Amino acid sequence: MRTSTVFATLAATAAATPVAIRAAADYQWAVTEWDAGCNNAGCDYTFRIAGPAATDYPARPAFAATCSGKSVDSKVFTSYAGCQMDAGIKGSLVSKINEPAELLGSRTVVPLQVSFQFADPSQDNTYWNYTGVQNTTFNRGGSPPQSFAIIPKESFGIA
Ligand SMILES: *[C@@H]1O[C@H](CO)[C@@H](O)[C@H](O)[C@H]1NC(C)=O
Numbered sequence: 001m002r003t004s005t006v007f008a009t010l011a012a013t014a015a016a017t018p019v020a021i022r023a024a025a026d027y028q029w030a031v032t033e034w035d036a037g038c039n040n041a042g043c044d045y046t047f048r049i050a051g052p053a054a055t056d057y058p059a060r061p062a063f064a065a066t067c068s069g070k071s072v073d074s075k076v077f078t079s080y081a082g083c084q085m086d087a088g089i090k091g092s093l094v095s096k097i098n099e100p101a102e103l104l105g106s107r108t109v110v111p112l113q114v115s116f117q118f119a120d121p122s123q124d125n126t127y128w129n130y131t132g133v134q135n136t137t138f139n140r141g142g143s144p145p146q147s148f149a150i151i152p153k154e155s156f157g158i159a
């Protein structure tokens with residue numbers, strides 16, 4: 001099931017009105033070069049991600065970026081870290097590892113959450129926000145960098 005979420009309180013402008021939208025069908029992002037691991041100082045991850053352009057409503061721009069994150073202490077990732085968009089790419093992208101991450105071994109399942117927000121190319125002051133989660137692993141040392149898909153299942157617009 002695809003779900004849409006309305007966030008009642010938004011940090012944007014007081015006039016902004018969030019509207020729930022259906023996550024677009026057949027829309028997915030490609031993660032490559034996923035590399036994540038832990039040592040005594042904590043855990044960290046890095047990956048490349050790309051999303052295709054689409055013209056069905058709401059229109060979505062193509063993007064490509066490099067993301068990374070680091071646990072602050074006790075191997076817990078608590079908040080989003082900003083990704084580095086490739087040159088010329090508009091929009092913003094953030095990533096984090098959700099709790100509870102089972103941090104018991106070198107190939108532990110970890111839920112990677114990624115969110116992409118972009119301005120509507122055809123309407124002023126309108127933004128779209130897509131978020132997806134995909135389980136992956138702390139693979140460093142045990143297997144080569146991995147590739148997998150993230151399907152954004154939550155989305156909303158701010159107009
Ligand atoms: C999308 O919206 C969520 C909830 O408001 C927010 O936490 C996240 O940072 C937004 N994504 C981007 C890329 O700004």
Ligand SMILES: *[C@@H]1O[C@H](CO)[C@@H](O)[C@H](O)[C@H]1NC(C)=O
Pocket residue numbers: 109111133134135
């Ligand atoms: C990730 O794995 C957990 C259990 O290990 C499961 O409950 C959850 O639904 C999975 N999430 C996704 C997005 O597949």
